[in-house]
Amino acid sequence: MFEGFEKHTRRVNGVDIAYRMGGSGPALLLLHGHPQTHMIWHKVAATLAQHFTVIAADLRGYGDSGKPDDDAVHLNYAKRTMAADMAELMSALGFERFKVLAHDRGARVAHRLGVDYAERVERMVLLDIAPTLAMYRGTNEAFARSYWHWFFLIRPQPLPEMLIQADPAQYLKSVMGARSAGMAPFAPEALAEYERCLSLPGTATGICGDYRASATIDLEHDQADIDAGVKLTCPINVMWGAQGAIEACFDALAEWRKVATQVEGKALPCGHYIAEEIPDLLLEEALPFLLDPQ
Numbered sequence: 001m002f003e004g005f006e007k008h009t010r011r012v013n014g015v016d017i018a019y020r021m022g023g024s025g026p027a028l029l030l031l032h033g034h035p036q037t038h039m040i041w042h043k044v045a046a047t048l049a050q051h052f053t054v055i056a057a058d059l060r061g062y063g064d065s066g067k068p069d070d071d072a073v074h075l076n077y078a079k080r081t082m083a084a085d086m087a088e089l090m091s092a093l094g095f096e097r098f099k100v101l102a103h104d105r106g107a108r109v110a111h112r113l114g115v116d117y118a119e120r121v122e123r124m125v126l127l128d129i130a131p132t133l134a135m136y137r138g139t140n141e142a143f144a145r146s147y148w149h150w151f152f153l154i155r156p157q158p159l160p161e162m163l164i165q166a167d168p169a170q171y172l173k174s175v176m177g178a179r180s181a182g183m184a185p186f187a188p189e190a191l192a193e194y195e196r197c198l199s200l201p202g203t204a205t206g207i208c209g210d211y212r213a214s215a216t217i218d219l220e221h222d223q224a225d226i227d228a229g230v231k232l233t234c235p236i237n238v239m240w241g242a243q244g245a246i247e248a249c250f251d252a253l254a255e256w257r258k259v260a261t262q263v264e265g266k267a268l269p270c271g272h273y274i275a276e277e278i279p280d281l282l283l284e285e286a287l288p289f290l291l292d293p294q
Contacts, residue, residue, distance in 0.1 A: 082112070114233075118233050181270070186276060
């Protein structure tokens with residue numbers, strides 16, 4: 001996995017960020033989701049590296065990146081803070097402009113990255129999310145049942161952390177295995193990495209901090225953008241699983257067009273974990289957009 005890539009850690013924005021880097025050409029930042037790590041990209045990284053210098057990073061709180069404590073207002077895991085991590089990482093690696101391919105929680109970080117660092121982000125592919133504010137405000141029974149962890153993880157410390165730490169592997173399987181494809185899409189080596197990292201000290205704290213921030217301070221930042229008329233201005237391509245909750249519960253394109261000026265996208269024949277369920281189709285859909293020079 002990740003043949004030809006080198007793994008590094010870089011101190012940026014007060015936290016250690018772990019990442020793998022490979023390939024050559026313009027920069028492409030890959031951001032993963034919950035409860036995983038940068039390993040979600042192992043089926044597509046080699047092809048992407050034929051066209052880009054690929055940086056596959058672990059978000060703070062996840063993988064082998066640093067895991068600061070959650071704070072009272074969840075600033076340590078605000079998407080603004082997590083986006084600053086990635087902006088500083090790309091600067092430290094010598095890339096002032098770059099493209100982004102991001103899934104799930106990483107796509108929420110990418111949304112904030114594209115707003116706060118609009119002059120640096122050229123274009124983005126966002127996988128299986130609608131904007132956070134729209135999803136919380138549009139919560140219904142079907143969404144709550146499907147995304148139960150959104151409401152479990154935001155409970156006050158220490159309950160969710162204790163339950164995750166008690167059996168990290170079971171938590172991972174309860175979240176990932178409950179999706180439409182079950183556990184079938186996940187390679188044994190990748191799954192072992194997800195379990196290893198979920199068991200690391202501080203990961204449960206980081207995960208809960210991430211979700212608590214999304215239900216509080218991130219919503220404040222998103223609403224402030226709306227109130228000020230600030231939108232994503234780079235081209236974005238949003239794709240989601242036709243068998244998942246985004247398709248069932250939201251009009252993803254309509255919601256993204258409320259907060260972004262250049263939006264295209266569609267549902268794909270899969271569930272939530274697009275890069276691991278249908279890697280070849282993802283590449284077929286994403287590469288032409290990412291390679292577009294405009």
